[in-house]
Amino acid sequence: GAGVSQSPSNKVTEKGKDVELRCDPISGHTALYWYRQSLGQGLEFLIYFQGNSAPDKSGLPSDRFSAERTGGSVSTLTIQRTQQEDSAVYLCASSSGFGDTQYFGPGTRLTVL
Amino acid sequence: AQSVTQLGSHVSVSEGALVLLRCNYSSSVPPYLFWYVQYPNQGLQLLLKYTSAATLVKGINGFEAEFKKSETSFHLTKPSAHMSDAAEYFCAVTPDDYKLSFGAGTTVTVRA
Numbered sequence: 001g002a003g004v005s006q007s008p009s010n011k012v013t014e015k016g017k018d019v020e021l022r023c024d025p026i027s028g029h030t031a032l033y034w035y036r037q038s039l040g041q042g043l044e045f046l047i048y049f050q051g052n053s054a055p056d057k058s059g060l061p062s063d064r065f066s067a068e069r070t071g072g073s074v075s076t077l078t079i080q081r082t083q084q085e086d087s088a089v090y091l092c093a094s095s096s097g098f099g100d101t102q103y104f105g106p107g108t109r110l111t112v113l
Numbered sequence: 114a115q116s117v118t119q120l121g122s123h124v125s126v127s128e129g130a131l132v133l134l135r136c137n138y139s140s141s142v143p144p145y146l147f148w149y150v151q152y153p154n155q156g157l158q159l160l161l162k163y164t165s166a167a168t169l170v171k172g173i174n175g176f177e178a179e180f181k182k183s184e185t186s187f188h189l190t191k192p193s194a195h196m197s198d199a200a201e202y203f204c205a206v207t208p209d210d211y212k213l214s215f216g217a218g219t220t221v222t223v224r225a
Contacts, residue, residue, distance in 0.1 A: 004156070031211065043203065043215035050211070059212070091156060098211055099145070104156040 002026065004105035006092050012111045013082055021077045021108045025094030032075050033095075033102060034067060038088035046090075049075065050098060082112045117146075117187075117204045119216035127224045132176075132191040134219050136204030139185065146187045147205040147213070148178055157203065163187060174198070199223045 005024045013019050025032050034046040045059040049069040060066070064082075069075040079086055089109050093102040120135040138144060146163040161172025168180045174197075178189045187204060204216040 033211070033213075035213070042217050043205075043213075045212045045214070048211055056212075093157075095211075099207075101159055101162060102213060104149075104158070106154075106156040 004092055004094050004103055006090075006105040006108050008108060009106065010109045010111075012113065014113050015084060016081055018078065018080045019082055019110065021079075021090050021110070023075045023077070023092030023094075023105060025073065025075070025092070026103055029094035029096050029103075030072065031095040031097055031100070031102075032069055033093040034075070034077050035091045035093065036061075036088045037091055037107070041088075043091075046077070079110075082110075084112050086110060087112045116214055117206050117216040119202075119204050119219050121219055122217060123220045123222070125222045125224060126194045128196060129193050132189075132194045132198060132221065134189040134202050134204075134221070136178075136187045136189065136216060137185050138187060138204075138206050140206070144206045146178075146180065147207075148172065148176070148187075148189045149203045149205060149215075150174075151201045151203065151218075153200070160189070160202075194221075194223050196223050196225065 007022045030051045032049045037043050047067045048056040064080045067077045089107040091107045093104045095102045117138045148160040149157040150160050151157050160176050161170045163170050163180045171177045176191045180187050201218045201220045203218045205213045207213050
């Protein structure tokens with residue numbers, strides 16, 4: 001079946017602009033995760049959604065970052081007032097439930113000029 | 114907090130040679146351990162996963178890893194490297210929840 005998809009694959013924006021990154025998880029997967037991969041910090045957990053439970057936002061680096069998951073499926077990660085240090089690859093993953101194997105999408109490469 | 118350390122940011126091997134990538138974890142309780150591979154411009158792909166069922170875990174593409182509690186290690190090996198194994202490899206841990214904590218990664222290059 002189809003894997004995790006993310007859009008756009010690349011995004012170039014100017015400092016101070018807002019951006020939205022989209023993730024479509026594998027159909028039927030109840031858990032969805034966002035990670036960030038950057039040169040300085042490696043791979044970092046950002047946020048986790050599980051069903052209708054309150055998301056775990058403990059990895060979000062600042063209040064400029066937010067995410068939502070509509071209808072238990074598609075998720076959008078929003079970065080407001082982007083800064084150059086936000087430049088990274090943003091990876092989305094989904095799993096069939098708590099503790100199950102996470103399957104990753106191809107990522108969105110964000111460049112903030 | 115759980116963490117993993119990958120020894121060696123770059124490994125270069127000859128085609129046909131043994132591939133050995135080292136990973137040590139910090140934990141008082143055996144966690145769930147993973148190896149992921151990332152090919153250029155692609156997302157992460159799961160190679161194998163340790164969940165305490167067996168200490169020797171076989172994964173895809175001929176890779177395997179052995180969990181050694183006494184050494185808190187989970188090293189990844191492949192007996193014979195192929196050119197297609199050139200990629201970045203990440204060791205990851207999640208104790209009893211869902212957040213993957215990744216090592217810094219090891220880039221493998223394969224020489225013809």
